[in-house]
Amino acid sequence: MADKMKKWWDLCRQIFERDEEKKEMPRRYRRLRRNIIFLMLAVTLIPLAIMAATNAMQYQKNIKSERIKPIRAIAGKAAHSFELFLEERLSAIHFISSSYSYEILSGQATLHRIFRILREEYGGYVDLGIINNDGTKIAYTGPYDLLNKNYSNQQWFNEARVRGVYISDVFMGYRDLPHIAMAVQNLNDQGESWILRATMDTKKFEDLISPMGMDPITDAFIVNSKGVLQSDSRNYGKVLDQFPMEIPSGDSGTHVRELTDPDGREIVMVYSRLIKYDFTLVMILPQANVFQPWHTLKQEMSYMFVASVIAIFLVIFGSTHLLVKRIREADEKRVIAFRELEYTQKLSSIGRLAAGVAHEINNPLAIINEKAGLLKDLVDHDKHHDKEKLMRGVSQILQSVDRCRNITHRLLGFARRIGVQYELLDINEVLRDTLGFLEKEAHHRNLNIEFKFDEQIPKISSDRGQLQQVILNMLTNAFAAVKDGGEIVLSTWKKDEQTVALAIRDNGHGMTEETMRQIFEPFFTTKKGYGTGLGLSITYGIIKKLGGEIKVDSKIEQGTTFTIFLPKTPPGEMEDD
Amino acid sequence: MTDSIKVLLVDDEEEFVTTLAERLEMRGFDPSIATSGDQALSMVQDKAFDLIVLDLMMPGIGGLEVMKQIKSANPDMPIILLTGQGSTKEGMEGMNQGAFDFLMKPLDIEELISQIHEALGKTSA
DSSP: OHHHHHHHHHHHHHHHOOHHHHHHSOHHHHHHHHHHHHHHHHHHHHHHHHHHHHHHHHHHHHHHHHHHHHHHHHHHHHHHHHHHHHHHHHHHHHHHHHHSOHHHHHSHHHHHHHHHHHHHHTOOEEEEEEEOTTSBEEEEESSSOOTTOBOTTSHHHHHHHHHSEEEOOOEEOTTSSEEEEEEEEEEOTTSOEEEEEEEEETHHHHHHHGGGOOSTTOEEEEEETTSBBSSOOSSSOSTTSBOSSOOOOSOOEEEEEEEEOTTSOEEEEEEEEOSSSSEEEEEEEEHHHHTHHHHHHHHHHHHHHHHHHHHHHHHHHHHHHHHHHHHHHHHHHHHHHHHHHHHHHHHHHHHHHHHHHHHHHHHHHHHHHHHHHHHHHHHHHOSSOOHHHHHHHHHHHHHHHHHHHHHHHHHHHHHHOOSOOOEEEOHHHHHHHHHGGGHHHHHHTTOEEEEEOOTTOOOEEEOHHHHHHHHHHHHHHHHHHSOTTOEEEEEEEEEETTEEEEEEEEOSOOOOHHHHHHTTSTTOOSSTTTOOSOHHHHHHHHHHHTTOEEEEEEETTTEEEEEEEEESSOOSOOTTO | OOSOOEEEEEOSOHHHHHHHHHHHHHTTOEEEEESSHHHHHHHHHHSOOSEEEEESOOSSSOHHHHHHHHHHHOTTOOEEEEEOSSSSHHHHHHHHTTOSEEEESSOOHHHHHHHHHHHHHHHHO
């Protein structure tokens, strides 16, 4: 079963997957597809299988009972008529023995006449004899010379004397044909018992039984309690052979057994035990024949079931493939859209920074300008060149150039990359560096910036550009929240072995709960008119991408704290890239 | 030149103002320097200046606020604003509030001098 399933699975895979697609499709989607397929197969196939099995069982039960009922009825009727047949023959003998006196019947001529009439009226009788009290046959009519034979030692004679009536099993008589003997005891005028005994050939049995075998495959016969066949069986031997199977004894009525005979045939055995006589009527049919309609139905149901399973497989595989493909395409589109958004946001950050940077650069440039101008003035006007003064001017110029370089480098470092690039970073250094962008603004607005850094914090593997963007976003928000002279606290600490944390706290205007719930949603902004509403949603996206978490805590008029948790190592599989 | 022109230079970048003062001095001016708004305001009270060169972006009291206070005491005082911002927005605002002109950093000293002369010429005329 498992092998078959596997084959199917492979086949379906071949149908729906092109090779290059298989290679391309990330594991996550394959897993998703596998899960959906298994789930859908389970919810469709399990109930279907249960229903099919229940139906099959019910049908089997019904069809069997329907098929067996008539056979059983036939067997019951046949047994009954067989019993009636024996009864009739016995009562004829009984009638003769009661109607005539011992003396009359002892006359050979009378007995002969009665026997002739008996044969004409009933048929099947072979001979007729009178046995006296001593067991000697004193009158006989029939084809054999049995007159004066003594039966006193025979078992039937004694049984007939005890019970008054006797019917033998089938035996081979002198003619070498199967016979049955019946005897009836009576009393003469002297009170001595005498017996009227008749034998019948069992050809009559066959006449009774053969109509039961309506079709040629039905085997019907009679067995005695010792298991000896009392009539010919088609498959299990001739009359007087031992019947090879055991017939359960003790129960009257008609019974049905399904079993395997000694030759290995699957058969249905229907048997009916006669009430008054030691005979059992047996009908044997091949199971295949009895259950033919059931087998046909079962086959049809199996075909139906297999066809449904195949259809379900195909539909589920097909639709799941399509579904997962759509999901994947949607995911890809979302990733692209997010990247574009991220990029847009970054550009707007850069734009915002540019104004501040220009101002920052202009100051050192102004100094350079003045120093250089002064040097020129000194060379032009002063005949005695003051070397110390010149050198001081030059070193001032160099210092200012250095300032400019730092500023431009910072800006370039921020603007350079957009993709994720992991390197080992000191989170404190990244924070300080990023704050550098806003130092001037902080200075002009008299903001009090406090550092609470864990200087022993472990380095983390992360992306500098992305982290800078996140921190810059948080800082700009904090700057926007506080009034001039406000306080901003930057802190870092080690959360656990795998995680470091950084927090940016301000004592600004804070947020309402309503605002807090929405801040990470794209396009939500409180800075009506000049905010894009993308900052925090982008921040959230970046942090998720870096495998981190962001938490916000805010009280109105008291300030806001953003806490970011970052893993020491980035998330293992970056399946997007 | 009967009297050297008394100019007050106000900027938080000390190197910038000292150098500028030195160069103006070499050109016959009488410059004084202040590195914050507060300092500038107290100096204006102590001494009479012919003209003030004022940086807009300063920590503490910003340039516009300083100008407002000087103008309220002495509305005729000519003031030239200095701006380091990329935009001319703040300079224009300063002009609207009574500044004579605004100049962008880095400064061209010849332009500053001609502006000073123009400002004084206008006021004296």
